[in-house]
Structures are given as C-alpha cells and as structure tokens.
Amino acid sequence: KNEVEQSPQNLTAQEGEFITINCSYSVGISALHWLQQHPGGGIVSLFMLSSGKKKHGRLIATINIQEKHSSLHITASHPRDSAVYICAVRSRSGGGADGLTFGKGTHLIIQP
C-alpha cells in the first residue's frame, strides 16, 4: 500500500463542473503539497498545507490532519485545468532523503 493514495485516478468532466480530487496518507506529516503537472510535463506547486484550508482563484485545498485526508477542489472548471494533479506529503519520520512522497496523480480532463 502506498503511503499516499489519490482518488480518482482518472476524471473526465464537462466545463463548469465542480471538481474534487482526494488524497489520503498513512504517515505523520509536517506538510502536504498539491502539484499540477501540465500536459507538457512541467510541474507547478499549487498549495502547501499543514492545516485548514487555502484558496487561490478557483482552486481550494483543504486538509484534515486527524483523518489524514486532503481534498483539492476546482470551481467552474475550464479545459485549461486539464492536467495531472499530484498530492505529495513531507513525512515527519526520519531516514531517507527527506523529500516529498508522491501520490500517483489524478489525470483530469475538462471537456468544452
């Protein structure tokens, strides 16, 4: 079982729909990141969360530390939101290179 699980793996929706992508993790974390990987391959950091909720434009990210769960929401989705959305956590545990542990990503397609 991966330390970071995302759902759904693939999501196709119509323009304008409200989108929710979920992330569950099994380790204690110091921070959780939501990343966007463009169709061209580049990765952009959308949010970094350690508690509560953050909003940037049409994007909203929430985290529930007790439940070890985070959600990424997109309101009024648009075809340009089509990308892979990746959840990543920074673990509190020791050892290793102490980078991020990534989920496998959610491939989102927004159709016009």
Next chain:
Amino acid sequence: DTAVSQTPKYLVTQMGNDKSIKCEQNLGHDTMYWYKQDSKKFLKIMFSYNNKELIINETVPNRFSPKSPDKAHLNLHINSLELGDSAVYFCASSQAYIRTATHGTEAFFGQGTRLTVV
C-alpha cells in the same frame, strides 16, 4: 527569471555513456532535490541536498551522483547509463529543510529533463 531551471530539456544518449543534467535555482533556497518520474508517471525522491549536506536515498544506484558547486546549483551526474535510466528527472528547491517546519518548505520544480537511453 525562471526560479528553477534545468538543462538540457531533452537528452538522448547511448547505453554506457556518462551524462550530466544541470539545475540552478535563483530563489536563494537552502535545499535542493532531484526526483525521478518513471514511465508510469510516478515521482520518487532521489536526493536532497541542504547547505552542503548531501542526503542520499539508498534506493538510488551508485551510478547516480549529485554535485553541488554552490548553494544555487545541484547537478546530477549519471555514469554508465542503462536503458532503465530512461525517465524524466525533476530538480526542485525549497527554502527550509527542517522536517517539522510548517513554512518555507514549499517545493519549486524545474521543468524536467527527459532522458532517453538507447
């Protein structure tokens, strides 16, 4: 004024060759990372480097070696390239390294280098 830049963007080379991928960040960050994205699009940490301290992930073969001439650069050298090394490699940086930090650990990624070994 790209924050984290990698070169080259594409690299095609033959098995057995030695190659390097360069990474530079102009954010004044103390910590830099190399990640590998495999054919299944799964990202995995390879190395992190914080203020001249290199932390090696034990799953990375010895053929991979990061080199940091200064805090703004973390280059990735790969010796004796193998077919399985074909992947996209991402460099990233963050301000803070401390595991329990709740700020300053946001990661900024380079655009990636697609390495193809033939």
